[in-house]
Amino acid sequence: MNFFSHSIAVTIFLFSQVNARTWTDVKGRSLEAELINKTDTTVTVLLKGKETEIPLTKLSKQDQEFVKGWEAEGAQASDQSVDYKKQFEQEWPKLVSTDLDIEITEEEGEDGRVIYRSPHYEFVSNTKLSKVPVKRFAVLFEATREYVQQLPYANKKAYQTGERYKVFLFDTIESYVRAGGPEGSAGVYMSGKDVIMVPCQSLGLIKRGSSWALDYDRSNKTLPHEITHQLTDREYYAEGARGWFSEGFAEYVAVTPYRSGKFSVSKAPSYVEQYVTSFAKADNRGRNLGEEISAPKLESFMTMSYGDFAFAGNANFNYGLGALLVTYFNHYDGEGDAANLKNFLGALKEGKKGKEALEVLRAGRSWEELEEDVTTGWRKRGVKINFN
Secondary structure: OOHHHHHHHHOOOOOHHHHOEEEEEOOOOEEEEEEEEEOOOEEEEEEOOEEEEEEHHHEOHHHHHHHHHOOOOOOOOOOOOOOHHHHOOOOOOOOEEOOOOOOOEEEEOHHHOEEEEOOOEEEEEOOOOOHHHHHHHHHHHHHHHHHHHHOOOOOHHHHOOOOOEEEEEEOOHHHHHHOOOOOOOOOEEEOOOOEEEEEHHHHOEEEEOOEEEEOOOOOOOOHHHHHHHHHOOHHHHOOOOOOHHHHHHHHHHHHOOEEOOEEOHHHHHHHHHHHHHOOOOOOOOOOOOOOEEEEOOHHHHHHOOHHHHHHOOOHHHHHHHHHHHHHHHHHOOOOOOOHHHHHHHHHHHOOOOHHHHHHHHHOOOOHHHHHHHHHHHHHOOOOEEEEO
16 A cells, blocks of 8 residues: 555544534534634634635634634644754755664553653554564654754754654554544544554554564655654644645655665655656655646645645645655755745744745745746756646
8 A cells, every 4th residue: 555645645634533623603503523723814624534624704703712712732842942043054964863772661551552752752552562663663753853853944843842742553454543543544643633643554563463573574664754744843834835845845754765763865856756756666656747747837736725735636746746846945946055945934934824925935036937947947857847
């Protein structure tokens, strides 16, 4: 099963069974859904497995008051002492590595669960695991955190102190789905609870008798996508960024070659190109969009709703194009120093959204001029993008 094609398009699913509430509109009609995001004029809820955007004016006054006071869990969990402007000045890393000899602690939790802790993560498992496989996947989580920290994106959430990032592990796909995991997925980030959920088999584990062992034929390379979502600042999910950037960024990290606690970041651009245009030879994963891509107008693509981006039947294409755009702004735009992207992220930090924030990214260029720049940047690498 191709993890990307099944799970990434549902990375913003939440614990709908736990946190759903009753909403009432101005006509007195009610429905059960969970609030997952808001703007000054709309709310986004999870309804029947899909994100639905609702204008605030259509909700009852009581619901509007609830929305005003609502804050996504984990939104304030990052270390506010981190100076994001200095983070933008960091050099682009070439290789990111983490300590392989990390300490893993274990304790009994409630309802027969077992809790494993690495330096920055807490893994809550409904099945007992041995320390060897736990350490192996914990190193991946810790290395991904290091990677996101070292990128000059000013992701303050990657510097979270105090509470560890939470991950829930499940012994079977069935128990994973019962807890809220989307069917057909191999892992998911739940933004409302700020947790990752993942079945053990997606961690590179295989059941042998009553115990779990490492499955050396299974790759963990896809998990960094969901880990990246957990480490991404809330501002980077705002209008104008949510979709092409938030998913393109997670794709960029996930496609970066990883082995034994090391991300070879310098190889990321070429690996993104191969992954998006075809299938990787090593594991046969890829978006397979081809080397000549017919794309929608850039303005409409960058401003589409997340529901259209991830759930309108064209998710494979949208994630692939998002990865190409993020890679372009990381390495090929302007002087190749990601200056315009950093200014864009800084604008998001300052509260700008939508076209106002994207105007910063365009850096004085019209949308047509930006399309030409993106086309030129990728054409030099053998990829032709036609915006029409």
